[in-house]
Amino acid sequence: MDTGKASLTLANGQCLFCDVDLTIERQFIAITGPNGAGKSHLLKALSGEQPLTSGERQSHGKCFYLPQDATNRFTTVSELLGLEEKLVALQRAHQGVASEHDFDLISDDWQLESTWQATLAPLELTLETPFTRLSPGERMRVYIEILQSQPATLLLDEPSNHMDSVNKHWLAERLKHHKHGVVAVTHDPILLDAADHILHIKQGELTHHSLGFDAFRETLLQTQARQKQQHLANRAAQKALKQAMIAADLQHQRQASKGKAQVRAGSQSKLVTDFKSDRGSKRHAGQTHKIQQAQDRVKKNAVYYREDKQQFHFNSTFRAKEKIRLCEAELCFGPEKTLNLFADTTQKLRVIGENGIGKSTLLKTLAGKLELKRGEIQRPITCVYLDQHCAWLEQGPCVLDIAERSLDTPHHNLITSFASVGLSLDKISGPITSLSGGERMKAAIVLAVQMQGFLLLDEPDNHLDLEAQEELAAMLNQLPCGFILVSHNEYFCSQLTNIKVLPLRD
Numbered sequence: 141m142d143t144g145k146a147s148l149t150l151a152n153g154q155c156l157f158c159d160v161d162l163t164i165e166r167q168f169i170a171i172t173g174p175n176g177a178g179k180s181h182l183l184k185a186l187s188g189e190q191p192l193t194s195g196e197r198q199s200h201g202k203c204f205y206l207p208q209d210a211t212n213r214f215t216t217v218s219e220l221l222g223l224e225e226k227l228v229a230l231q232r233a234h235q236g237v238a239s240e241h242d243f244d245l246i247s248d249d250w251q252l253e254s255t256w257q258a259t260l261a262p263l264e265l266t267l268e269t270p271f272t273r274l275s276p277g278e279r280m281r282v283y284i285e286i287l288q289s290q291p292a293t294l295l296l297d298e299p300s301n302h303m304d305s306v307n308k309h310w311l312a313e314r315l316k317h318h319k320h321g322v323v324a325v326t327h328d329p330i331l332l333d334a335a336d337h338i339l340h341i342k343q344g345e346l347t348h349h350s351l352g353f354d355a356f357r358e359t360l361l362q363t364q365a366r367q368k369q370q371h372l373a374n375r376a377a378q379k380a381l382k383q384a385m386i387a388a389d390l391q392h393q394r395q396a397s398k399g400k401a402q403v404r405a406g407s408q409s410k411l412v413t414d415f416k417s418d419r420g421s422k423r424h425a426g427q428t429h430k431i432q433q434a435q436d437r438v439k440k441n442a443v444y445y446r447e448d449k450q451q452f453h454f455n456s457t458f459r460a461k462e463k464i465r466l467c468e469a470e471l472c473f474g475p476e477k478t479l480n481l482f483a484d485t486t487q488k489l490r491v492i493g494e495n496g497i498g499k500s501t502l503l504k505t506l507a508g509k510l511e512l513k514r515g516e517i518q519r520p521i522t523c524v525y526l527d528q529h530c531a532w533l534e535q536g537p538c539v540l541d542i543a544e545r546s547l548d549t550p551h552h553n554l555i556t557s558f559a560s561v562g563l564s565l566d567k568i569s570g571p572i573t574s575l576s577g578g579e580r581m582k583a584a585i586v587l588a589v590q591m592q593g594f595l596l597l598d599e600p601d602n603h604l605d606l607e608a609q610e611e612l613a614a615m616l617n618q619l620p621c622g623f624i625l626v627s628h629n630e631y632f633c634s635q636l637t638n639i640k641v642l643p644l645r646d
Contacts, residue, residue: 145159145160145161145194145195145196146159146160146161146162146185146192146194146195146196146197147159147160147192147193147194147195148178148181148182148185148190148192148193149193150181155344156177156178156181156182156341156344157178157182157341157344157345157346158344159195160182160195160346162186162339162346164186164293164321164323165321166319166320166321167321167322167336167337168315168316168318168321168322168324168334168335168336168337169321169322169323169324169335169336169337169338169339170323170324170325170326170331170332170335170337170338170339171183171323171324171325171326171338171339171341172325172326172327172332172338172339172340172341172605172606173340173341173342173605174342174605174607174608175576175577175578175603175604175605175608176576177341177342177343177605178341178344179325179341180208180297180325182325182341183205183295183297183323183325184205185197186203186295186323187203187205187295188203189205201291201292201293201320202290202291202292202293203292203293203294203295204287204290204292204293204294204295205295205297206283206287206294206295206296206297206299207297208297208298208301208325208603210279210280210283210297211276211279211280211283211301211302212276214271214279214283215270215271215272216267216268216269216270216271217260217265217266217267217268217269217271217286218267218268220283220286221256221267221286223252223256223267225245226245226246226249226252227252227253227267229241229242229243229245229246230246230249230250230252230253233246253267259289260286260289263282263285263286263289265282265286274496275302275495275496275500276301276302276495277302277303277304277307277495277496277628278495278496280299280300280301280302280303280307280311281303281307281310281311281495283299284299284311284314284315288314288318290320291319291320292320293320293321293322293323294315294318294320294321294322294323294324295322295323295324296315296322296323296324296325297324297325298324298325298326298327298328298602298603299311299315299324299326299331300326300328300330300331301528301599301602301603302495302599302602302628303495303628304493304494304495304628305330305628305630306494307494307495308328308330308331308628309330311330311331312330312331312333312334313334315331315334315335316334316335316336327603327604327605327606327609328629329353329357329630329631332352332353332356333352333353333354336350337349337350338350338353338356340356340360357606360606370441371442374438374441374442377434377438378435378438381431381434381435381438384431385428385431388424388427388428388431389424391424392420392421392424395417395420396417396420461484461485461486462484462485462520462521462594463482463483463484463518464481464482464483464484464485464506464518464519464520464594464624465481465482465483465516465517465518466479466480466481466515466516466517466518467480467515467516467517468480468514468515468516469481469505469512469514469515469516469517470512470513470514470515471498471501471502471505471510471512471513472501472505472510472511472512472513473498473501473510474496474497474498474501475496475497475498478515479502479515479644481642483624484622485520485594485621485622486621486622487622487640488616488619488622488623488625488636488638488639488640489622489623489624489625489639489640489641489642490624490625490626490627490633490636490639490640490641490642491503491624491625491626491642491643491644492641492642492643492644493643493644493645497644497645498644499598499626499644500598500626502644503525503596503597503598503624503626504525504598505517506519506523506596506624507519507523507524507525507596508523509525520594522591522592522593522594523593523594523596524584524588524591524593524594524595524596525596525598526581526584526585526588526595526596526597526598526600527598527599528577528598528599528600528601528602528603529577529580530577530580530581530583530584532584532588533572533580533583533584533587534572536572537571537572538568538569538570538571538572539558539563539567539568539569539572539575539583539587540554540558540565540568540569542587543558543568543587543590546587546590546591547587547590547591549590555568557586557590558583558586561582561583561585561586561611561615562579562582562611563579563582563583563586567579567583568583576608577602577603577604577608578604578605578608578611578612581600581604581612582611582612582615585615585616585619589619589620589621592621594621594622594623594624595619595621595622595623595624596623596624597616597623597624597625597626597627598626599626599627599628600612600625600627601627601629601632606631609629609631609632609635610635612632613632613635613636614635616636617635617636617637617638625639
């Protein structure tokens with residue numbers, strides 16, 4: 141599969157990538173970059189699902205595209221493989237009631253069902269196997285095992301989301317050794333390190349890296365340092381040019397005032413004053429033009445740079461410490477085991493454990509969304525459960541509306557709180573659907589803390605780019621309250637301070 145001079149521009153005019161030449165052979169290629177840079181669009185373009193604005197796509201074999209929401213979209217093996225309609229047509233043909241459309245669907249695939257059943261048998265699966273009892277991480281592992289049996293290039297959008305560390309390493313090995321090639325959109329250091337090539341997409345440009353995650357990260361840090369240096373130099377130049385413009389205006393005003401005063405005093409004729417004023421205006425216009433040209437050059441040389449946010453402002457009043465307690469408790473989903481937990485709302489806790497052990501179930505139980513099978517529980521008065529999609533924010537049209545309805549806080553204080561995490565007034569007053577995953581998570585955390593809610597964070601780093609993960613980690617480190625976190629991302633968790641690990645085991 142390859143693309144030639146491929147370009148993609150969205151309906152709003154944003155150019156995601158331009159003149160991209162990409163050849164995919166029997167290698168593992170990882171695509172990464174900031175949220176909103178166009179990674180998923182590039183993957184869809186490779187699959188043929190997203191039409192290109194210009195250029196061409198050529199496929200020399202079969203490919204299989206697995207979208208980002210795969211773990212929520214497919215409930216059976218046949219649904220994952222897109223075979224349901226064809227299987228129904230085969231069933232009607234065997235019953236003697238098939239239509240012409242059914243025969244068109246079947247084509248020459250009369251052995252489709254038996255072929256797939258033979259392929260799936262070593263995996264202890266059938267076409268009717270349901271995924272409903274599996275955790276998202278377990279589902280993804282089954283998906284990959286099924287797809288690897290096919291002679292196809294795999295196009296995967298963030299496949300390691302929800303996977304525990306063991307399964308991430310398993311996935312990295314499987315993708316690296318898939319004979320027909322893999323392209324995966326990912327922010328996961330484990331997959332990035334295993335990839336033969338890393339393609340970093342940012343502001344419409346693709347850069348290539350092939351020395352593993354550490355070298356890639358070092359290159360990014362060096363680039364950020366250069367951008368910061370250039371950004372600071374540009375800002376200093378803009379400030380100096382602005383001061384030069386002010387000085388030129390003041391000088392021109394002083395010369396004009398001096399000429400008028402001389403005319404009033406009779407020491408200089410109006411004819412001479414007008415001549416000097418005209419000459420001064422031309423000189424001022426020339427100075428202004430040169431300064432404006434210099435300002436245009438500085439703006440033209442401006443670089444993308446996201447300034448560090450070191451201090452956050454939550455405007456939260458003191459919260460009394462509350463107990464969190466589970467005593468001989470058994471969760472409604474997961475292994476049959478009893479849990480005991482004794483903590484309080486000032487602590488920062490991270491729950492770890494393999495896929496399917498009950499981590500998300502534990503958080504939902506503490507949030508009051510699920511009940512225990514048996515045992516005792518003591519919850520904080522206000523718990524806020526935040527999953528990776530921040531579904532909690534769907535209670536209002538925009539973040540500011542939710543904040544104003546939920547909080548007794550002055551308007552300007554709300555604006556300051558959100559601005560401190562990089563969310564402008566335009567962001568918080570616009571549709572929630574326009575916010576990126578990282579922006580949603582930061583907005584939700586600010587809201588929850590202001591409401592004095594105890595945070596239950598279920599894989600909040602999923603879908604976040606590396607910079608957004610770092611910003612979220614910095615924000616959690618400065619929270620004035622505790623939280624309970626579920627995350628499989630060791631890179632993200634290594635940046636958290638004063639956090640205690642709680643293992644869940646069979």
